[in-house]
Amino acid sequence: MVFKVGLLGLGTVGTGTAKILLDATQRHPLLQTLEIHRVGVRSLDKPRAVDLPETCLTNDLEAIETDPDIDIEVEVMGGLEPARSLILEAIEDGKHVVTANKAVISRYGNEIAEAAKKAGVYVLYEAAVGGGIPIIQPLQQALGVNRLETVTGIINGTTNYILTRMQSEGGDFEPILADAQALGYAEADPTADVDGLDAADKIAILASIAFGGKIRREDVFTEGIRHVSAADVDYAETLGFVIKLLAIAKRNPPNSDTNDTNDTIQLRVHPTLVPLDHPLANVNGVNNAVLVEGDPIGQVMLYGPGAGEGPTASAIVSDIMTIAATLHMESPAEEKLPNPLLSNAYSDYKTISPMEQLESRFYLRLMVKDQPGVIGHLGEIFGNHNLSLESIVQIGLQENLAGLVIVTHEVKEGEFQKAISALKESADVDSIASVLRVLG
Amino acid sequence: MVFKVGLLGLGTVGTGTAKILLDATQRHPLLQTLEIHRVGVRSLDKPRAVDLPETCLTNDLEAIETDPDIDIEVEVMGGLEPARSLILEAIEDGKHVVTANKAVISRYGNEIAEAAKKAGVYVLYEAAVGGGIPIIQPLQQALGVNRLETVTGIINGTTNYILTRMQSEGGDFEPILADAQALGYAEADPTADVDGLDAADKIAILASIAFGGKIRREDVFTEGIRHVSAADVDYAETLGFVIKLLAIAKRNPPNSDTNDTNDTIQLRVHPTLVPLDHPLANVNGVNNAVLVEGDPIGQVMLYGPGAGEGPTASAIVSDIMTIAATLHMESPAEEKLPNPLLSNAYSDYKTISPMEQLESRFYLRLMVKDQPGVIGHLGEIFGNHNLSLESIVQIGLQENLAGLVIVTHEVKEGEFQKAISALKESADVDSIASVLRVLG
Numbered sequence: 001m002v003f004k005v006g007l008l009g010l011g012t013v014g015t016g017t018a019k020i021l022l023d024a025t026q027r028h029p030l031l032q033t034l035e036i037h038r039v040g041v042r043s044l045d046k047p048r049a050v051d052l053p054e055t056c057l058t059n060d061l062e063a064i065e066t067d068p069d070i071d072i073e074v075e076v077m078g079g080l081e082p083a084r085s086l087i088l089e090a091i092e093d094g095k096h097v098v099t100a101n102k103a104v105i106s107r108y109g110n111e112i113a114e115a116a117k118k119a120g121v122y123v124l125y126e127a128a129v130g131g132g133i134p135i136i137q138p139l140q141q142a143l144g145v146n147r148l149e150t151v152t153g154i155i156n157g158t159t160n161y162i163l164t165r166m167q168s169e170g171g172d173f174e175p176i177l178a179d180a181q182a183l184g185y186a187e188a189d190p191t192a193d194v195d196g197l198d199a200a201d202k203i204a205i206l207a208s209i210a211f212g213g214k215i216r217r218e219d220v221f222t223e224g225i226r227h228v229s230a231a232d233v234d235y236a237e238t239l240g241f242v243i244k245l246l247a248i249a250k251r252n253p254p255n256s257d258t259n260d261t262n263d264t265i266q267l268r269v270h271p272t273l274v275p276l277d278h279p280l281a282n283v284n285g286v287n288n289a290v291l292v293e294g295d296p297i298g299q300v301m302l303y304g305p306g307a308g309e310g311p312t313a314s315a316i317v318s319d320i321m322t323i324a325a326t327l328h329m330e331s332p333a334e335e336k337l338p339n340p341l342l343s344n345a346y347s348d349y350k351t352i353s354p355m356e357q358l359e360s361r362f363y364l365r366l367m368v369k370d371q372p373g374v375i376g377h378l379g380e381i382f383g384n385h386n387l388s389l390e391s392i393v394q395i396g397l398q399e400n401l402a403g404l405v406i407v408t409h410e411v412k413e414g415e416f417q418k419a420i421s422a423l424k425e426s427a428d429v430d431s432i433a434s435v436l437r438v439l440g
Numbered sequence: 441m442v443f444k445v446g447l448l449g450l451g452t453v454g455t456g457t458a459k460i461l462l463d464a465t466q467r468h469p470l471l472q473t474l475e476i477h478r479v480g481v482r483s484l485d486k487p488r489a490v491d492l493p494e495t496c497l498t499n500d501l502e503a504i505e506t507d508p509d510i511d512i513e514v515e516v517m518g519g520l521e522p523a524r525s526l527i528l529e530a531i532e533d534g535k536h537v538v539t540a541n542k543a544v545i546s547r548y549g550n551e552i553a554e555a556a557k558k559a560g561v562y563v564l565y566e567a568a569v570g571g572g573i574p575i576i577q578p579l580q581q582a583l584g585v586n587r588l589e590t591v592t593g594i595i596n597g598t599t600n601y602i603l604t605r606m607q608s609e610g611g612d613f614e615p616i617l618a619d620a621q622a623l624g625y626a627e628a629d630p631t632a633d634v635d636g637l638d639a640a641d642k643i644a645i646l647a648s649i650a651f652g653g654k655i656r657r658e659d660v661f662t663e664g665i666r667h668v669s670a671a672d673v674d675y676a677e678t679l680g681f682v683i684k685l686l687a688i689a690k691r692n693p694p695n696s697d698t699n700d701t702n703d704t705i706q707l708r709v710h711p712t713l714v715p716l717d718h719p720l721a722n723v724n725g726v727n728n729a730v731l732v733e734g735d736p737i738g739q740v741m742l743y744g745p746g747a748g749e750g751p752t753a754s755a756i757v758s759d760i761m762t763i764a765a766t767l768h769m770e771s772p773a774e775e776k777l778p779n780p781l782l783s784n785a786y787s788d789y790k791t792i793s794p795m796e797q798l799e800s801r802f803y804l805r806l807m808v809k810d811q812p813g814v815i816g817h818l819g820e821i822f823g824n825h826n827l828s829l830e831s832i833v834q835i836g837l838q839e840n841l842a843g844l845v846i847v848t849h850e851v852k853e854g855e856f857q858k859a860i861s862a863l864k865e866s867a868d869v870d871s872i873a874s875v876l877r878v879l880g
Contacts, residue, residue: 019736020585020736027586028581028584030780031585132737132738137582140468141468141574141761141762142566142574143754144758145471145758146467147465147467148466212468263466279743282722296750297744297745298750300572300742301744303740305737308738311738318583318584321581326769329766329769339769340768341761341765
């Protein structure tokens with residue numbers, strides 16, 4: 001039995017996908033049952049890095065949707081539209097779909113999963129998070145037998161590249177971003193990466209699977225790395241931390257006061273001080289990693305290249321193969337029963353805790369008047385907000401101001417923000433230079 | 441639909457498995473379709489850490505084999521016999537099997553896979569390698585679309601614990617082994633762990649899946665860590681390495697001289713100098729990690745707890761769930777078609793290269809006469825065997841002897857061993873203190 005693949009897009013990822021499918025030697029034998037049938041492209045004349053029969057190429061994308069010979073459609077165009085509509089049309093036409101489109105899945109994943117359930121087809125998107133790293137499938141299958149507690153990821157290669165260079169060179173954000181753009185590690189418009197939007201798309205997808213519910217994309221608290229300074233990277237290191245852009249999805253512990261087991265979660269992306277001996281602290285450059293914590297497994301980390309032609313294509317083709325394996329099991333006559341491990345149609349939305357209620361440690365850098373009694377006054381302000389300090393370090397004097405770096409114990413974000421407001425109003429405080437969250 | 445599980449063994453892993461199955465809340469919803477039907481134990485009176493109905497327990501293991509109500513049998517007794525026979529009988533009786541038994545699978549995996557194929561049942565063994573880390577399934581499925589080149593693992597927790605402590609404390613092997621035994625990290629008879637036999641079982645299993653062929657367990661070259669000394673750990677660190685017990689399976693590159701693409705592999709377990717910036721260098725304590733390299737994915741690493749009740753049970757239950765998912769897809773009337781991603785029945789044996797033909801870098805510590813011209817003489821010996829050196833460091837004098845630590849460039853193991861023989865015969869050389877392989 002041979003299954004026919006339609007490819008929507010022949011850019012970097014599409015090309016990588018075609019390369020694997022066209023050369024199955026020494027790969028999983030199931031790949032030999034897959035055939036590229038049609039490829040939709042914008043321009044038919046462009047030179048291509050893969051050798052496809054010319055009759056294969058078309059710029060009529062709708063023709064791929066409606067081609068009855070195609071079993072599995074692969075969407076690797078990117079962007080919200082027409083990608084979303086093409087995916088939905090393919091599903092309605094009874095085709096299985098594989099996509100790498102995190103923007104579409106994080107926003108329209110529920111709509112797409114419902115449509116797929118109704119049409120009795122599969123929609124898989126391993127490539128949407130973590131490039132080549134197998135993460136969606138393990139989270140849903142092997143790791144899914146655990147009571148998952150936390151999914152913590154470094155899932156944006158561009159920001160990790162920038163932060164790694166800031167760390168190793170002691171440089172500031174802006175010039176390193178400019179260099180990363182020149183080298184092709186960051187886009188001309190870097191917003192989606194450096195403001196944390198791409199990581200937010202991805203953690204919304206992971207949270208949905210890890211905690212088995214719908215996620216509203218806009219519920220993800222998102223703070224990027226533009227405000228991270230060379231000074232903070234340096235002080236963090238002195239204190240035993242590296243700064244990483246973490247995407248965190250966490251099940252709230254049951255509330256013992258109210259006996260409330262309402263199964264709410266936390267969901268956020270922000271630069272974070274990570275202790276140097278933490279497994280995520282050594283994930284450098286464009287690499288990605290996802291740390292999964294659960295009961296009874298403990299900690300498992302999946303690490304690898306988070307983007308690029310080869311890794312992303314590997315994930316795309318693994319999804320195509322998973323669908324093909326399922327199709328091989330079906331005798332055509334019978335009523336089809338879907339594989340319950342490959343479905344993500346959830347009925348309920350997850351409740352996301354507001355940031356004010358989250359407990360976290362904080363890193364705080366501020367400039368205060370260099371005069372006797374200041375530390376005492378600050379201590380009073382912190383005490384008034386039940387905020388206890390783990391460390392307080394003076395980092396130098398300039399004119400009549402002293403710099404202080406403070407790491408707090410765990411405190412509710414809301415309380416901490418009130419303390420910050422009080423600090424800002426204090427006559428002893430000149431300015432709050434930076435505030436960052438600390439892991440663990 | 442509910443599927444019934446028979447458990448052979450209620451030790452650590454069996455208990456952990458029962459705990460997950462008895463408490464499905466907040467885990468994958470498919471777990472609610474699984475039920476522990478019978479549990480085979482040695483003694484019926486022993487107090488148990490899980491609350492099972494008494495009627496569930498039996499010491500008649502054969503009765504579990506032949507119980508027609510049981511769909512999936514879980515073998516967590518360990519040891520070669522009666523485990524192997526019970527697995528084969530269960531298969532013959534039409535039951536699916538899940539096992540954590542690396543000794544049985546590495547030795548009798550082919551026999552078992554053949555029997556399973558014939559009987560139309562699944563035999564899964566995610567827990568046999570890497571404890572809770574998902575590695576068998578990703579290797580066979582998501583990563584299997586790549587042309588896999590290398591699988592390199594730290595897959596024995598006991599030896600990694602000992603080597604990590606030797607590294608951090610500067611201690612020697614014997615006292616740290618004794619302490620590890622006292623703390624329960626090493627068995628009273630530590631042979632299987634410290635001599636590399638357990639790691640060899642596991643890499644034989646991984647190699648079979650990664651390269652799609654049968655493996656003869658006795659083909660795995662195996663060298664343990666008893667001879668690794670505190671001095672070598674120390675010198676390795678000075679040179680920028682840590683010493684790890686690596687299990688390596690590697691596809692040989694095609695021979696460009698002979699146009700030979702005969703698809704042979706390397707397969708070995710030995711203590712290895714790992715560069716400090718290598719992803720495996722930071723895997724410490726009882727943790728395991730497997731680094732998979734392939735085309736086009738590049739490097740992916742899967743990291744986590746390699747043993748213990750919870751992690752191993754997580755892997756066992758994930759296999760049970762995978763089988764249950766497949767059973768949910770079958771309408772009982774039809775002819776059953778197996779899921780091709782869950783079968784490991786290979787037809788051919790892989791050819792394993794003899795160690796002499798492997799190219800590797802080497803670390804060599806030796807004591808030489810402290811007199812002029814010695815380095816020149818050694819250089820001649822190395823030159824005669826086409827052995828070029830990366831570094832040579834004098835490490836101190838004692839009486840009239842000088843210590844030297846040498847790291848070579850890549851050389852065929854056979855040539856290197858000849859050079860060692862020549863060194864031993866040289867009047868300038870007092871003794872060869874140690875020889876270790878160097879990664880990459």
